[in-house]
Amino acid sequence: MxxxxxxxxxxxxxxxxxxxxxxxxxxxxxxxxxxxxxxxxxxxxxxxxxxxxxxxxxxxxxxxxxxxxxxxxxxxxxxxxxxxxxxxxxxxxxxxxxxxxxxxxxxxxxxxxxxxxxxxxxxxxxxxxxxxxxxxxxxxxxxxxxxxxxxxxxxxxxxxxxxxxxxxxxxxxxxxxxxxxKSEDFARSHPGGALGRKLLTHLGDVMRKDAAVPRVGPDTAFPDLMREMSAKGLGASAIVDETGRPVGVFTDGDLRRLIEKGADLRGMKARDVMHANPRTIRDDALAAEAAQLMEQHRITSVLVVDGNGLLVGAINSNDLMRAKVI
Incomplete structure (x- = not known):
């Protein structure tokens, strides 16, 4: 011009x-x-x-x-x-x-x-x-x-x-x-937006439930633990006691670290390889809270419990991405 x-x-x-x-x-x-x-x-x-x-x-x-x-x-x-x-x-x-x-x-x-x-x-x-x-x-x-x-x-x-x-x-x-x-009221007017998904989506709406949740008992043999993890595809498995409360968790990352150390896994049980006192989140929490928990502790999955502390679900970062929460 x-x-x-x-x-x-x-x-x-x-x-x-x-x-x-x-x-x-x-x-x-x-x-x-x-x-x-x-x-x-x-x-x-x-x-x-x-x-x-x-x-x-x-x-x-x-x-x-x-x-x-x-x-x-x-x-x-x-x-x-x-x-x-x-x-x-x-x-x-x-x-x-x-x-x-x-x-x-x-x-x-x-x-x-x-x-x-x-x-x-x-x-x-x-x-x-x-x-x-x-x-x-x-x-x-x-x-x-x-x-x-x-x-x-x-x-x-x-x-x-x-x-x-x-x-x-x-x-x-x-x-x-x-x-x-409040922000929750705003989200109800914007359910299709990113804010709406973050503020309205609860874990119960997007978590894995029932048979989709990998879980074994503490005395489960290591090969059976691996089969459970492979079948459910979460990248981790909960270890629960007889009441259904999570007492530990075992992840793909734990497996890699054990292999790198040269550990003999054949005779081990779930209790030998699990992390005790795993991170958990209530099923009535927002999905965004699970995302925050994962980011804070640098983990890729978290176990979901009910008000009595019983395992009712699990979720990983891929689940949250599919739900467009992250």
Whole structure:
């Protein structure tokens, strides 16, 4: 491209960061009782937060609605233009509308304000114009105004949309905190993601159970111990007492070390080669906890016990990878 000025491009990037950072910082001084009022209204809703916005504000609104929904506040985005052609039916008196418009005069929003009033729907406005039509109709006004846009022409929504987005995030954070929303709640909204798998997958869901768990008694001959390990493919075997409690473990690594030492294994029993007091984990633990235990102690498998300390399962790193926990 001819005429491209690399120095100017870098300078504009730095200026954009400064302008947008200042826009967000400016929100702090203007965030007062109205913000708390909006959070309280949303907390006590029997319905949903219906987010609206046109153009770039609409794109921001979609993100805000998604963030609210994923952090415990039922929310959806309704396009204002579509609302005038039937989608207003999606809004009920038990809902609250969060309308976003920097100038506060978006025709697609202002035209439906009287209808929202007749429905008795509370209206929270996010706008940079406190004297706008939207602000005058709103029950609560959240000031998202900025001194200037980052656009050199001061036309394209840039700093203003950044401020809107930050304000929406602030609402979501305040709401999730007030609801006592925890990481487990977040995971339930994201069961298909990595976080969901880590926080929702329990060992009981992915561990080897019943006949798939390699186990022998302490007096089992070494060749029988090896046959049990080979048949079950865990890379280890539990050694259990007569009650079913694990008293030891023998792994592929232990076998290699014994061979390297030149040990005569033919006459040995399981009790002679096992590691006593093996690492175990409860079956109601998260699979991620098993992964952490393996990493901490540099082991590749762990025995799983129930609340009474009886062996009920086993799991190795390959099992956790297949479950996409690690």
């Amino acid at each position: 001819t005429g491209f000025d690399r120095t100017r491009a870098l300078r504009l990037a730095q200026e954009t960061y400064d302008i947008e950072a200042a826009a967000v910082q400016g929100l702090k001084a203007r965030t007062g009782p109205g913000f708390a009022d909006a959070v309280e209204r949303m907390l006590t809703l029997r319905g949903r937060v219906v987010v609206m916005g046109m153009g770039k504000s609409g794109h921001v609104g979609r993100k805000i609605a998604a963030t609210l929904a994923s952090t415990g506040t039922p929310a959806l985005f309704v396009h204002p233009a579509e609302a005038s052609h039937g989608d207003l039916g999606m809004i009920k008196a038990i809902d609250l509308v969060l309308a976003i418009s920097n100038g506060g005069e978006s025709e697609e929003i202002t035209v439906i304000l009287p209808v929202l009033k007749r429905l008795g729907v509370p209206l929270v406005a996010v706008t940079g114009n406190a004297t706008s039509t939207l602000a005058r109709h709103a029950d609560i006004v959240l000031d998202s105004g900025v001194e200037k846009e980052a656009c050199p022409l001061n036309l394209a929504p840039t700093a203003s949309t950044t401020a809107q987005l930050a304000l929406g995030d602030a609402l979501a954070v305040a709401l999730l905190d007030a609801r006592g929303f």
